[in-house]
Amino acid sequence: MADAETARTVETERKYDVEGDFTVPDLTGAATTGPPKSFTLTAVYHDTDDLRLAAGGLTLRRREGGPDEGWHLKLPAAKGTRVELHAPLGTGDGPPAELAGLLLAHTRGRPLQPVATLTTRRTVRLLLDADGRVLAELADDTVHAEHAGSETTWREVETELVHGPPEVLKKVEKRLREAGAEPASTASTLARALGDSVPRPLPSAGEEGTAGAAVTAYLARQVAAILAYDPLARRSEFDAVHRMRVAVRRIRSTLKSYRKIIDRERVPELRGELSWLAAELGAVRDLEVLRMRFTARLATLDSRLVRPTAWLAALDRREAEAYRALNDALSGRRYLTLLNGLDALVVLPPFTDRARQPAAKVLTKRIGRVWERFAEAYESAETDEARHEARKLAKQARYAAEAARPALGKPAKRMAAHAEAMQEALGGFQDGQIAMAELREAVTAATDPGEAFTLGVLYGTERRDAHAAVDGIDEVWISG
Incomplete structure (x- = not known):
């Protein structure tokens, strides 16, 4: 959970490379420009000795000067x-524990240390609307940068959204580019300072154009997603656990669908x-979904029907406990060992002979078989359990098609879209079935008659919508 002293903001920005004699143009028509204010910033960036944060697009710095001095951790969203x-800023030079822990x-336990110092002479102009907002x-x-005994100086311009719509940045960009600015050649100021010392992503295993290369490229994207959402999941950020869980499921499903390409028996x-991590994430996500679902349902009811909701408060407590358990899991050796194993899977996958064959030939055959399994399961599904199994196969078909899309193009794209629609x-x-089971359990523990009545109303709504969902599934199947 978030530390009480840690403040959070979301920044939307664009950076531009400019020459030393660049003149900021007149921005009339895009915004009114306030008077310039200048100050000096000194930022010490921290990373591991092999620059793992920089490689992942994260930055951690201790900055003095300016209106927001302190420690800043930036996470790609x-x-x-x-x-x-x-x-x-605190009293020491080392990163705050709450940021380092994220x-x-x-x-992976490597110490964080200073890797670069940037001294910036900054001139800020506020861009205002007609009302002064x-x-x-x-x-x-x-910017003057010092890194690994070398020094360099350059000039750059950055625009950051405050209260305006994204269109403001587009209008300003047009004026800046007309004046000679170019989109930044590096992802961040630190990336420019570090230059070629930042580790480059390892190329996908397998020869280009082969089935092995296509599958490992997809796996690599999912491993990157786990790492990207990990810090946000630790802070209970909205949708982070869900996206992290989906990445884990995609990896598991890919290993199953493409077992003729990556030997699953060599990575048991x-x-x-992966199943363990999916379960840890699922314990949080399932409760999170129920809380959001029931909260939204209650908001639609006549206020006279809503009675004390002790059961919902209990659900909140269970979710908080699940988040604490998840943070413990994500801070343990078992999880870090799994991440090391995923890195190895992408770099040195246990390929079969089929992995060296052309991607188009092998992947077309594989996704066809996965789709056939799903279609057979769906067309014969007559019970709740069978529908649940069909849904799992729909997800498998979707992820298999996603992995094949770069190699197969539109056919794989259409299959993924149809499978996703069926999954939904x-x-x-x-x-609805899960929600009804939760409500049945809650009503048995309810002591307030009014609360029991509210639970009954919600149960009826869930039952109605679940049956309506069944009626609409065939339409989605046919339309695909």
Whole structure:
């Protein structure tokens, strides 16, 4: 869970490379420019000795000067967007424990140490609308970097969204580029300072164009997703556990679907550990889904029907306990050993002879067989248990097609989309079944008649919607 002293912001920004004599252009039409303010920033960046944070797109710095001095940890969230965590400077030079702890999956226990010092002379202009509201901030920086005994100086411009819509950054970018600015050649200021010393991602195993290369490239993307969402999951960030769990499931499913390419029998321990991690993440996600689902349901009811919700408070407590257990799991040796195993899977996968064959030939055959299994299961599913099994096979078909999409193009894309639609349709019924089971258990423990009545109303709603979901599944099947 988040530390009380740690502040969180989400930053959406764009960086530009500019020449030393660059002049910030007139931005009239994009925004009104406030008076410039200048100050000096000194930032000491921390990383492992082999720059694991930089390789993963994360930055941890101790910055003095300016309005937000302190420790800053930046985590990639989406394209052009990062979650930034702030902590006070403190009395020591080492990173705060609450920030360092979030990086365990990346550092794997290696110590964090200073790797670069950046001194920046910054001039800031606020970009305002007609009412004086701050839309964005434009920073014009002259940066002096010291790293590994070398020094370099350059100039760059950065725009960061504050209260304005994303379109503001597009309008400002147009003016900047007309004046000679170019999109930054590196992902961050630190990346430019470190240059070629940042480890490059290892190429996918297998010769280009082969089935092995296609499958390991997909696996590598899922391993990267686990690492990206790990710090956010530790902080209970919205949807982070879900996305991390999906990445784990994709790896497990890929090892099953493509067992003729990657020998599953040579990674039995890894498959077992993936199941363990999926269960740890699922314990949180299942409760998270129920809480959000029931909270939304209650909001739609007539207020006269809603009575004390002690059962919902109990669900909140169970979710908090599950998060604590998950954090313990993510901080243990078992998890770090699994991550090391996943790294090895991507770099040195136990290929079969079929892995060296052309991707198009092998993957077409594999996804066809996976789809046939799903289709047979769906068309014969007449019980709740059978529908649940069909849903799991729909997910397997979806992930198999996703892995094959770069090699097979539109056919794999269409299959993945149809499988996802069926997964969602079947999931609507399954989610209703899980919700009804939770409500049945809650009503047996209810002592307040009014609360029991509320639970009964919710149960009726869930039952109605679950049956409606079943009625709509065939339509999704046919439309695909």
